[in-house]
Amino acid sequence: MTREIQQKLRAEARNLLEKGKVDRVIGYGAGSLKFATTPLIISDKANADRLVVNPFIHNNLSVFLPDLCGKVAIVAKVCDARSIISLVQNKQIAREDVFIIGVPCSGIIDLAKVQKLTGLDRDEIGDMSWKGDKVAVTFAGGSKEFSAGEVLAGSCLGCDCSGFQEFDLVIGEIKTLAGGKDLSRNKIQEMEAMSPAQRWEFWKNEFSRCIRCYACRQLCPVCFCERCFVEETEPLWVSPLPKWQDNLIFQAVRMMHVAGRCTDCGECERACPANIPLGILTGKMEDIVEELFQYRAGMDKDAPPLMAAYQPEEAENLMR
Amino acid sequence: MKKIKKQNAARLLEKWQKEFTVFVPSKASGVAQMAVWDGQDLAFLEHNRNTVIPPKANFLPSIQKMFGFRKEEGGYVLEPTDEDPPKQLLFGIHPCDARAIAIIDMVFKDAYEDRYYLSRRQNTVLVGMACTSPYDNCFCTSLGFGPADATDVDIMLTDIGDSFLIEEITDKGKEVLAGAKDVMAATPADEKKARAVKESAKARVSTKIDTDEIGKRLPLVFDDRKFWEEISAKCVSCGICTFLCPTCYCFDINDEMLRDGSGARYRNWDCCSFAVYTKMPTENPREDKWRRVRQKVYHKYAFYPELFGIIGCTGCGRCIRQCPVNWDITQTLNSLPAGTPTKKQETQKSS
Ligand code: SF4
Numbered sequence: 218m219t220r221e222i223q224q225k226l227r228a229e230a231r232n233l234l235e236k237g238k239v240d241r242v243i244g245y246g247a248g249s250l251k252f253a254t255t256p257l258i259i260s261d262k263a264n265a266d267r268l269v270v271n272p273f274i275h276n277n278l279s280v281f282l283p284d285l286c287g288k289v290a291i292v293a294k295v296c297d298a299r300s301i302i303s304l305v306q307n308k309q310i311a312r313e314d315v316f317i318i319g320v321p322c323s324g325i326i327d328l329a330k331v332q333k334l335t336g337l338d339r340d341e342i343g344d345m346s347w348k349g350d351k352v353a354v355t356f357a358g359g360s361k362e363f364s365a366g367e368v369l370a371g372s373c374l375g376c377d378c379s380g381f382q383e384f385d386l387v388i389g390e391i392k393t394l395a396g397g398k399d400l401s402r403n404k405i406q407e408m409e410a411m412s413p414a415q416r417w418e419f420w421k422n423e424f425s426r427c428i429r430c431y432a433c434r435q436l437c438p439v440c441f442c443e444r445c446f447v448e449e450t451e452p453l454w455v456s457p458l459p460k461w462q463d464n465l466i467f468q469a470v471r472m473m474h475v476a477g478r479c480t481d482c483g484e485c486e487r488a489c490p491a492n493i494p495l496g497i498l499t500g501k502m503e504d505i506v507e508e509l510f511q512y513r514a515g516m517d518k519d520a521p522p523l524m525a526a527y528q529p530e531e532a533e534n535l536m537r
Numbered sequence: 538m539k540k541i542k543k544q545n546a547a548r549l550l551e552k553w554q555k556e557f558t559v560f561v562p563s564k565a566s567g568v569a570q571m572a573v574w575d576g577q578d579l580a581f582l583e584h585n586r587n588t589v590i591p592p593k594a595n596f597l598p599s600i601q602k603m604f605g606f607r608k609e610e611g612g613y614v615l616e617p618t619d620e621d622p623p624k625q626l627l628f629g630i631h632p633c634d635a636r637a638i639a640i641i642d643m644v645f646k647d648a649y650e651d652r653y654y655l656s657r658r659q660n661t662v663l664v665g666m667a668c669t670s671p672y673d674n675c676f677c678t679s680l681g682f683g684p685a686d687a688t689d690v691d692i693m694l695t696d697i698g699d700s701f702l703i704e705e706i707t708d709k710g711k712e713v714l715a716g717a718k719d720v721m722a723a724t725p726a727d728e729k730k731a732r733a734v735k736e737s738a739k740a741r742v743s744t745k746i747d748t749d750e751i752g753k754r755l756p757l758v759f760d761d762r763k764f765w766e767e768i769s770a771k772c773v774s775c776g777i778c779t780f781l782c783p784t785c786y787c788f789d790i791n792d793e794m795l796r797d798g799s800g801a802r803y804r805n806w807d808c809c810s811f812a813v814y815t816k817m818p819t820e821n822p823r824e825d826k827w828r829r830v831r832q833k834v835y836h837k838y839a840f841y842p843e844l845f846g847i848i849g850c851t852g853c854g855r856c857i858r859q860c861p862v863n864w865d866i867t868q869t870l871n872s873l874p875a876g877t878p879t880k881k882q883e884t885q886k887s888s
């Protein structure tokens with residue numbers, strides 16, 4: 218199945234480049250690590266055969282779009298495609314400059330979760346593959362099966378493709394995963410059950426590990442500010458020293474800035490080398506945005522950006 | 538050579554705890570790093586792979602207070618932080634990370650002796666552990682040493698089943714082992730076992746680079762903009778590969794000040810992948826991403842050898858494993874164009 222899709226994708230990419238319909242194609246290439254793929258940006262049709270589709274196409278490639286000139290075709294899962302539309306809504310790219318190639322996705326297996334469940338590192342795992350609705354993990358001296366709920370990325374569990382219409386081309390069949398929003402909100406519910414003091418303790422502990430590598434910001438497609446507030450020195454909004462308090466402020470302000478453009482794609486959490494569960498914040502934020510404004514970023518290219526439009530009758534109780 | 542039974546290793550750590558703050562590889566904080574031993578956890582005796590946060594953090598902390606200051610009539614009064622740096626013992630450090638510390642030493646005691654770094658360094662004992670389970674992308678054997686090399690530690694341990702073989706490398710190492718009750722003499726059979734363990738560890742390092750060839754090619758490809766643009770296209774300019782690199786030592790200096798003019802000066806990790814790193818009032822020589830990626834490679838593989846006669850990379854593979862887009866330095870190094878120096882220079886001359 219994925220082989221067929223891969224062949225088709227390569228043919229389409231070759232064709233688009235050959236006919237001059239696009240200047241570049243962004244997709245996934247084979248990674249150098251086990252269970253990894255790597256972003257691949259090509260302009261020569263001879264390189265189309267380097268494109269791959271497999272269960273490990275985790276990067277959200279839309280982050281590269283604003284920097285590429287010309288017309289670009291991009292391989293996208295539904296969540297990535299929503300980020301692309303979010304960029305269009307926020308006028309970072311023009312819709313007609315992007316050709317969105319949708320590929321089906323059976324959910325991204327969260328390697329960090331598998332590592333935690335098995336106690337094994339990436340290179341100690343033999344294989345990971347779908348077996349019906351379970352993920353079979355093999356390793357030296359055994360194998361284990363996990364349910365999708367245990368090993369899928371949090372953002373995949375909350376996947377909802379219904380109503381997304383913006384693909385220019387779809388290879389295979391795209392459908393919503395059977396995870397269910399509830400599963401993806403488990404951690405948020407745990408947080409909500411805590412007292413404010415417990416929550417404070419929790420985040421203090423998490424943000425003590427932050428090293429301010431800014432991978433979360435750099436990988437985020439909708440962190441597109443030319444100059445991030447953390448780089449301002451006059452005034453100094455937040456100290457550049459990675460103290461937990463400032464780390465928390467950095468992330469809290471980043472969240473406020475991406476509210477209404479974040480699609481809860483999960484890329485920031487995946488990038489974080491310190492394993493900080495940023496998905497709790499993006500997930501909760503998406504919920505709040507939806508509840509208060511009935512707004513989901515990246516669904517409608519013509520909808521004005523949430524934070525740039527105001528209707529007098531909306532959410533009066535927001536400003537309390 | 539000596540040895541100690543694994544079940545007695547904890548007692549050795551307890552002995553050291555009386556004199557040192559003992560650090561061990563730990564995941565307790567949520568990320569693998571050297572952490573103060575809690576007296577309980579002994580998982581690292583059986584399974585000890587490279588930590589995500591490199592042990593350089595024990596010498597060059599991500600935040601270090603340099604001095605305090607306070608405003609007094611007519612100026613500032615400095616308050617030096619002269620408390621003695623902690624006496625620390627790093628247990629289970631891998632040969633590559635010990636090599637990395639030796640590499641950074643060269644910078645901090647070169648033209649200027651950096652007391653913040655060197656005082657910690659002098660107060661530290663490194664107890665190495667031969668790395669018996671290298672990652673699939675480690676490439677230390679291409680850099681003139683290997684996963685069981687004892688050159689840069691004070692004591693070296695090798696797992697030989699129910700015991701660790703102990704090699705005392707430095708006087709410091711001998712000193713801290715003196716009087717340790719459970720340490721016994723090793724037998725020739727133990728030593729033979731250790732040799733076999735080391736050999737098989739070495740054989741498991743499968744990723745290779747050719748440093749001779751790299752040394753020849755790098756001077757020829759510096760201006761190959763097309764190559765560097767292609768190589769860097771997928772990099773997103775985060776701080777992961779440099780912050781987590783055990784040999785990257787760049788730091789920034791920042792003050793924290795209260796309204797009354799008192800405060801402190803700190804230094805914290807900085808990173809050449811950030812565009813602001815070289816930003817100056819009027820220009821930025823490395824505003825382009827490809828120039829920054831090129832800098833990272835050249836600093837380690839060209840400038841460091843030129844300055845100190847050693848490559849500034851240990852092949853630990855952290856920058857590959859942790860990179861969020863799987864940018865792989867070995868792929869870059871292995872795909873450097875051969876370059877055609879004479880022809881190129883000729884055409885440049887004639888055009
Ligand atoms: S990716 Fe993680 S460690 Fe890096 S700045 Fe973001 S939260 Fe901090």
Ligand code: SF4
Nearest residue numbers: 437479481482483485
């Ligand atoms: S904040 Fe995180 S989840 Fe939201 S769009 Fe950015 S990378 Fe994706």
Ligand code: SF4
Nearest residue numbers: 772773775778860864
């Ligand atoms: S970790 Fe990867 S993406 Fe980040 S700066 Fe390094 S090479 Fe670029």
Ligand code: SF4
Nearest residue numbers: 782850851853854856
């Ligand atoms: S450059 Fe990469 S492989 Fe080399 S020492 Fe640094 S992190 Fe390790």
